[in-house]
Amino acid sequence: MTKPKVLISDKMDPNAAKIFEERGCDVDVITGETPEELKARIGEYDGLAIRSSTKVTSEILDAATNLKVIGRAGIGVDNVDIPYASGKGVVVMNTPFGNSITTAEHAIAMMFALARQIPAANTRTQAGEWPKNDFMGVEVTGKTLGLIGAGNIGSIVAARALGLRMKVVAYDPFLTEERAIEMGVEKADLDTLLSRADFITLHTPLTDETRNILSRENLAKTKPGVRIVNCARGGLIDEAALADALDSGQVAGAALDVFQTEPAKESPLFGKSNFICTPHLGASTTEAQVNVALQVAEQMADYLVNGGVTNALNMPSLSAEEAPKLKPYMTLAENLGSLVGQLAHGNLTKISIEREGAAAELSGKPIEGAVLAGLMRQYSDTVNMVNAPFLAKERGLDIRSVRHEKEGTYNTLIRVTVGTEQGDRSVAGTLFGTDAPRLVEMFGVGIEAELAGDMLYIVNLDAPGFIGRIGTLLGENGINIGTFHLGRRQAGGEAVLLLSVDAPIPQDVVKQACALEGVKVVMPLAF
Ligand SMILES: NC(=O)C1=CN([C@@H]2O[C@H](COP(=O)(O)OP(=O)(O)OC[C@H]3O[C@@H](n4cnc5c(N)ncnc54)[C@H](O)[C@@H]3O)[C@@H](O)[C@H]2O)C=CC1
Ligand SMILES: O=C(O)C(=O)COP(=O)(O)O
Secondary structure, eight states, X not given: OOOOEEEEOSOOOTHHHHHHHHXXXXXXXXXXXXXXXXXXXXXXXXXXXXXXXXXXXXXXXXXXXXXXXXXXXXXXXXXXXXXXXXXXTOEEEEOXXXXXXXXXXXXXXXXXXXXXXXXXXXXXXXXTOOOGGGOOOOOOTTOEEEEEOOSHHHHHHHHHHHHTTOEEEEEOTTOOHHHHHHHTOEEOOHHHHHHHOSEEEEOOOOOTTTTTSBOHHHHHTSOTTEEEEEOSXXXXXXXXXXHHHHHHTSEEEEEESOOSSSSOOOOTTTTOTTEEEXXXXXXXXXHXXXXXXXXXXXXXXXXXXXXXXXXXXXXOOBOTTHHHHHHHHHHHHHHHHHHHHHHHTTOEEEEEEXXXXXXXXXXXXXXXXXXXXXXXXXXXXXXXXXXXXXXHHHTTOEEEEEEEOSOOSSSEEEEEEEEEXXXXXXXXXXXXXXXXXXXXXXXXXXXXXXXXXXXXEEEEEOOTTHHHHHHHHHHHTTOOXXXXXXXXXXXXXXXXXXXXXXXXXXXXXXXXXXXXXXXXXXXXXXX
């Protein structure tokens, strides 16, 4: 097997490259390339490891013809076009906790730097001025911290602020009352927070809802003399409005680690005496960089080498231990999806995926992804488990997943039922032993078959002589039959015939088979 190839395109702790190599990947570290250079190179790689500098746009993804996984050594993934990556079947992972303490500490450091004007005092002291009378600070003890975003980083900032004897008011639409009590913070709406906070720190991702959350209008609602810290994402604050608010004194000080446009080479904020900034250093500590580098390399290598999925933003998790156990189920699931997809001719409105017995104990999402991948392969060659659920939803397919803990006839079973214009159609399969996927039921008829290669599906009226006639027809056309599987509901009723053949069946042979007496359906299948 050729080794997966990974490109590290942003500055990353050397532990990342080491882990990739140890885990069986070839790795190149090439940082600081232009988008054109990256576009020209990316086609060679199975994995791309990044921080915030590399912008993974749709153009880059179009050129990334072999790419399977993007790993973000850090938290924010706004530099990756995730919907586009999902559409291309590329898994996007991040390391959601590795740098959160470090970033929370940076926010607290910025808050103190603002409260005591440390950067300006330092500059002027070192210039020989000794400006002791120019820097009157404020205490943080007893002050109110307004926390916008109370997730991983926000809650660490809250804990540190409580330790500093501050009061914490949090605005986060997803924060429950119980969690707020557990964190020791007061849950508030945004306007209340703005009117009460002496310090505001931001800890949300940049989304359509959070963009410009500190707009000109909202800055005007703040308590006069507020100090604002943003170590989350540029774009959360209207920078021009913030510059005006600093000039008017409405905002007494602002500290930004992140800017709307990065690298920020110019800004209306630069040069203001009550403004502090750092060049996106929130995650830049030795500890955090080792954490995220190790973690991203381990996660990506797991996926590329073993199929394990951790911390993916566009796919359910799957541990490296569970991945090998799931492998035969994934083949079964994909084949069942493919079978119903081929038989239903695309007229599908809904699909239900049932797991019974041992299959019910396994993660449902990967099995669901594999069924949908098999199903959606009728429409697109580039479909895989990552993009199949998105494509299925795009087509308006109603997807249901059901688990039955109790075993039925088989100790493990996957059943796929699709809703078509002609009514519901169901197929089911099991594993023989631990790793041999088998179809065991098709449209209510018991039939045992391995779904592989080229096959022919026939429904006919059960009558003597038919099997001989179909065998003769295929033989006369030079088609060799590999395996032969029969099933029927009752003697003399409808019978199902599933043949595996050594080559695809030509259309004219299909037509001849359709013309045979008693034949109702003839359909070539491929797996
Ligand atoms: N400056 C730096 O170097 C670093 C910046 N960050 C950034 O910090 C931010 C927060 O990271 P985490 O705490 O790990 O993320 P998280 O996902 O744990 O927390 C984000 C919180 O924001 C809340 N939220 C979402 N929409 C909101 C809205 N409209 N209003 C208020 N709250 C809302 C969510 O409910 C969630 O609780 C991210 O944008 C991340 O990219 C992270 C690491 C380093
Ligand atoms: O993890 C994050 O979200 C960060 O913003 C850190 O960015 P960086 O890896 O330092 O470019």
